[in-house]
Amino acid sequence: MLHKWHLHQLDVKNAFLNGHLTENVFMEQPLGFINSKFPGHVCQLKKALYGLKQAPRAWFQCLSASLVLLGFTCSRANPSLFIYKKGMCVLYLLVYVDDIILTGNNSSTIAGFITRLHQEFAIKDLGKLSCFLGLEVSYTDYGLFLSQTKYAHHILVRAKLLDSKPISIPLPTVASFTTDGIPFDDPTYYRSLVGALQYLTITHPDISYTVNQVSQFLQAPTLDHFQAVKRIIRYIKGTIHYGLTFYHSPKTSILGYSDADWARCIETRCFTYEYSIFLGSNLVSWSAKKQPMVAHSSCESEYRALANTTAEIVWITHLLRELHTLPPDRPTILCDNKSALFLSQNLVSHKRSKHIDIDYHFVCELVTSGKLHTKFVPTNLQFADIFAKSLPRPLFESFRSKLQAGPPPIRLRGGGGCKGLMHKKLYAELNALR
Incomplete structure (x- = not known):
């Protein structure tokens, strides 16, 4: 968002069915399609099916080959990132299985690329990026705001703490964790909550330390550890609309x-x-x-x-x-x-x-x-x-x-708003340290 480029979201329908297999893979004849002359024969697959271990790799290889033919190069720092540069035109394409984010500085080139990609695969253009893998994207005049409000609400429902009283900090200053204590009677439930909180740290870096602490006792949690998890969730209750703000x-x-x-x-x-x-x-x-x-x-x-x-x-x-x-x-x-x-x-x-x-x-x-x-x-x-x-x-x-972790930024009419002033003050402090 430094260049104020538009973010496009694409979805590939039946992505895994596009992959070509390089290994010999056989399957039994499916029910309803059994050859009456050769009922004991098996089918050799040429293309991938859902459920095959080779399907994700075959699909990514197919997509990568198509993108390379269109002029993209695969990033060495991140294999899921593809970069197109021709003259002054620059495009970035990020892939996660069958979800694609596309951005660049030339809208006509982007539209032409989407058309050509649609000729290769069944592509659905979802328009402006709004939700990606549970991350909610909101746009402001000076950047974007990432949050996981719906996901956090789901955690509160799962933990049955939707009506709990929120707290201001996720962990007391005198807290310490040990393996001593009364064992918690449902370790699987404990692990599921901690795993959900780990994904929430993408937009809630303020709970990273506490989640790191409770994650060290997944094998044999105690009641004290579970109480710490519940405290984190109560903190999330009070900051459910918080997220990360990115500025120009x-x-x-x-x-x-x-x-x-x-x-x-x-x-x-x-x-x-x-x-x-x-x-x-x-x-x-x-x-x-x-x-x-x-x-x-x-x-x-x-x-x-x-x-x-x-x-x-x-x-x-x-x-x-x-x-x-x-x-x-x-x-x-x-x-x-x-x-x-x-x-x-x-x-x-x-x-x-x-x-x-x-x-x-x-x-x-x-x-x-x-x-x-x-x-x-x-x-x-x-x-x-x-x-x-x-x-x-x-x-x-x-x-x-x-x-930059906090509530959604609000821009006041006729000015930059209090959040804009906070951003300028923060940037001045960071610049003074350089």
Whole structure:
């Protein structure tokens, strides 16, 4: 939406039936179509059918071949993304099984491409993108808003908490999780709720940390774990209309926040790394993941988090380069640990970092070559903390707004509206940190 291009949604009817099989696959004669002369014979399939393990791959190979013939190239960063560039004309096509999103800077080329694609497959043009895989898309004058209101409502109904009292934060600041406690009597139900909440984090990054915590006890949850899940759902009840807002940024640059909590897990003392990456003022990638290792120091845990953030930024730069939209400025990573920053900027420290040798050289080479910049950020501006720990309500709400996670933006008549002013203020703060 940086270029204000229109998003088109297409649907392929009976997609799997278009795939051509390269393996020998046989099936019994279907009832009602048995050959009376050869009732014991079987059929050799030339094209895929629904239910075959080969069907998804055969369909994607068929679609990919057709797109390549039409002038598209497959992205190496994301195999589901296809890019068309001819002169000044640029088109992007994203595929998920039989659902397609198409956008570009030339409406006549898009219309011609849809016509040619319709000659190959049974395509249904759904018009402007409004709902994709449960994600609801709303448009504003200055960007778009992604939400999962209907999906969140479904979770509330499944958990029988539709009439529950909402709460302001998903987890108390003093909460801790252990395997001790009374076992929960329905682990399958617990897993289904946690799995649903994991998908909800696509537009609710503010619950990523809490969902990460309850996901670690899927095998043998306790009543305390289930109460934590119910608390998350009660938080969703109060923020059911919340989502992510993406703005037309006046300037695009890649800015990442890297953080880690050292030995926070009481039972294993493993650390969790987290990051949030912005393109301009828009949150495009985030993560909160527990590592299966124990760090010897806070510097080690922070540096490993820095290396994981760097790997994600490298992937984003490769993707943006293929999209022909790579910002001219080098990416910047903000970290609140001065020891980790010192290691990333000084080659003479390698004797101190033999236990994190690979991560050390990976980050340090990018910094010394000028492809990456690392910088200190104070803890009160470390937005990645929302993925690392349970925060007090004022700080939690502040960081949540910085991530552009909140209610649908409202534009007031005759002006940019309060949300537009908030966007300008946020962009000024992010730009000052670069």
